[in-house]
Amino acid sequence: MAKKCQDYISDLNSYLDGELSAELCEQIEKHLGQCRNCRIVVDTMKQTVSLCRDGKAEALPAALEDKLNRVLKARWEKKFGK
Ligand SMILES: [Zn+2]
Secondary structure, three states: OOOHHHHHHHHHHHHHHHOOOOHHHHHHHHHHHEEEEEEEHHHHHHHHHHHHHHOOOOOOHHHHHHHHHHHHHHHHHHHHHH
């Protein structure tokens, strides 16, 4: 069964952290090639992550990651009306 955009949200953090299997990465990249909305979300996350990592070379603080997830989810729901 094909994944919906929303199903990718939970994988995107791991994708950007390089924690996903090659197979999942491929799925996400394939989807990103077809879906502008998801590309925008990933770009936003990449910018946020790199801004954060410029300051100090470690993972996103849990609070920030939580906030980012909420922002992205809200944005997503606005776009897709769910
Ligand atoms: Zn999508």
